[in-house]
Amino acid sequence: MSIELRPNFWKQYTLDQLTHAEWEALCDGCGLCCLIKLEDEETAEVAYTKVACKLLDCKTASCSDYAQRQQHVPDCIQLTLEQLQTITWLPPSCAYRRLSEGKNLPSWHYLNTGSRQSVIQAKKSAAGRCISENDVDEEQIEDYIVRWVR
Numbered sequence: 001m002s003i004e005l006r007p008n009f010w011k012q013y014t015l016d017q018l019t020h021a022e023w024e025a026l027c028d029g030c031g032l033c034c035l036i037k038l039e040d041e042e043t044a045e046v047a048y049t050k051v052a053c054k055l056l057d058c059k060t061a062s063c064s065d066y067a068q069r070q071q072h073v074p075d076c077i078q079l080t081l082e083q084l085q086t087i088t089w090l091p092p093s094c095a096y097r098r099l100s101e102g103k104n105l106p107s108w109h110y111l112n113t114g115s116r117q118s119v120i121q122a123k124k125s126a127a128g129r130c131i132s133e134n135d136v137d138e139e140q141i142e143d144y145i146v147r148w149v150r
Helices: 020-025 066-072 095-100 138-144
Strands: 035-039 046-052
Touching (some): 035 138, 046 138
Antiparallel strands (some): 035 046
């Protein structure tokens, strides 16, 4: 069964007018939101690490159990329009963030290119660049801060 998406829905409709399928389709699959982030308590600045949620496949940047992820990782966020207004750590390349800021989807987004690989080719993905939290000592997370999330 294929999911029907309205043509160019991201250009034609506001985020609050999207169907559930269209909302889900906006995700480019970069996996950056699945990276562990550290927030400076004084400045509120967020630093990304290359340490990923235990469910993220670090080769593909795909969640290994997306449908059941919140059962395995209770603090995994199901992004909603309301949360989009308060979450400050989404990367600048995120389609949800870009559209909420009145910007277009990036040229490499699969809805523009037709290829799910374009996010990886554009180096906007965690694929091949992250390691699982299962392989890292929690006390050493700060050693894994990266600057390539922009």
